[in-house]
Amino acid sequence: MSLRVKFWLILLLAVVTAALAYPREDQILKSVGIKNTKLSVKQGLDLQGGAHLVFQANAAELKKLSASDRNQAMTSLIAVIQKRANPTGTSEIAVQREGSDRVIVELPGVKDINDAIDRIGKTANLAFLEIPSSDPSAQIQDTGLSGKDVERADVDFDTQRNQPIVTLTMKGDAVGKFGDLTTRINKEGGRLVTLLDQAIIFGPATVSTPITDGHAQLQGNFKTVAEARKVADQINAGALPIPVQLVEERSVGATLGQESIARSVVAGVIGLLIVALFMVAYYRLAGLIAVLALIIYALLTLTLYKLSALTPSTIVLTLAGTAGFILSIGMAVDANILIFERLKEELRAGKSFMTAMETAFDRAWTSIRDSNVSTLITCIILYIFGAPIVKGFAVTLGLGVLVSLFTAVVISRTFLRMVIRRGWGRKPGWYGLPKGLEN
């Protein structure tokens, strides 16, 4: 590929990435005919605010199951938690399995976290029990009906008692069973109790008329509609197949997240400016080329963050991730520094500009390659073994190293070749060397 073609391709890359990295890229896309495409960098919970919850399945309950049943139980556990955490399926709530017995729930922008924990973590075992009347000391009997027999639960309002209630619609054969049960209790004068996780939500009460249409009402003692709604949602989502316990919670308020973003942007811009100043002061024209490459590096990285949101492997930017990105700015110029120092050395040794430049790139390359591999090895290990906060850092630093290899080697090289091929670029003073080395 000729130098000229390379130069125009780099320019094209710079323009495209600048347009995509621009915060209102949707307007630019619209002007070229791509409508309704809004790209954005996916922010981690510590930046946008929200809660990271980890639930662990009860070990004793899991032990009772065989290996395949255990897996089955975890799969259905995740399905139930998904339904509870995200009943409408519209919000950006992520539920995923971790290891053999944990479930991670990520709730962006949630306000009442304790309410969310209750909503998700309750086992929600619905039980219908019978208290026979004939003998007051008689044992309470299980009726054999449970939450599984409920088609759906809804919230209604009892205008007589001025209280919200939960209505149940029984499923298939359960309509008949419930009808028979209530008819019998009605005849014998017994009482019916409904429990949710061992807490009474209805009764004990006598049955005044048999319920044969499968529509039951739970009066409970719901103080608010929201409280009744929560119970209805839990019944609808079904009981958790295994009880769970909250073992980790990390929540960040949206204000702290916003503050972190603002501070990171300031730190990033200042860091970029200082590095740019240093490079230009020390390496002059070559430094300026490195700064151009660095700007394209920043634009390209930002574009990759945004575009990754369209793919399944979205890059999530966390606070530690921004630190990784800013650190990678400092590291990105390393390859340039290696090349420029080598260039100066070759020039001092009396080589012509053309030879010196090509030798500099060739000789510096092994150092650049070998040294960056060690950073990439650490990033991969951090990603595999790291906690979520660490993974974010590993991804941005690793991506930064890869992108900077491309910008430092391809982009700087093309620009440097262009200025050196034209006679005006061949001045030692422009590379931070003393004058008088002209050749």
Place this chain on the structure above:
Amino acid sequence: MNIIGRRRIWYAISLLIIVPGLFSLFTHGLRLGIDFKGGQLLEVTGQVTTAQVQDSAAQLKLKDVSVISSSGNTLVRYRDDGDAKKQQQDHQVLSTILANAGHHEVRFETVGPSISGDITRNAIIAVALAAAAIVLYIAFAFRNIPPPVSSWGFGIAAIVALLHDALLLIGVFSILGWLFQVEIDSLFVTAVLTVIGFSVHDTIVVFDRIRENLRRERGSFGQIVNQSINETLARSLNTSMTVLLTLLALYLFGGETIRLFVLALLIGIASGTYSSILNAAPLLVTWQTFRSKRSK
């Protein structure tokens, strides 16, 4: 500059910083944060004094309560040994008391013992794996090195420099924990690993030049190593400068949550530059001198 000739001075300076750190590590250990030992962390706005939470903490039977204020916000750390339900209620009580006094909750973390056990185990595995992977990689990358030092010699010298940086960083944080109650968390482990990666990155650049010069130049091994260090000196210092400057910007202007993480990176990367120039390459010469003396 005669760097190799003064190598004992450089080793002594390293020991001068590492030994106090190790002393603190053996006598006081590291102050482990909730990531490693479980517990709760509550960040609220404004300055809170220990007295403000003391009574309620005692009532709720919270243990190991510590209150640390820093620029704007306050961190309240404690350990609640009750079950999940009690922990949730205690958090609410504490949060409400502080909110009533005008300190609003901005961050809350609770880590259970099973999670902290996993984090600790993974951290140890990660550090061990990273070190092993890097030795193998260097031994591989330098497999065609001309005599007198084998590629394993280079790998081991790089590992010594890497251990230097890791021990120095851990030692300094042990002292900070002892004197200023600084706790370490998952991010600290990340910092240690990043520093290890960077240290090796720097060391490889010097080693790469030694390899090149061994093929081209004549002279004793010591002279060639010294020449190689001098030739790469400007690069090593300039790269560290750009990295340290960006980290300094992050330390001064970045978020409070990552300030200690950035401090760890600053210390570690400064140490990494020092050890790559003044420890790793001179060690090759020490190693070679030792071997040739023995074989005589």
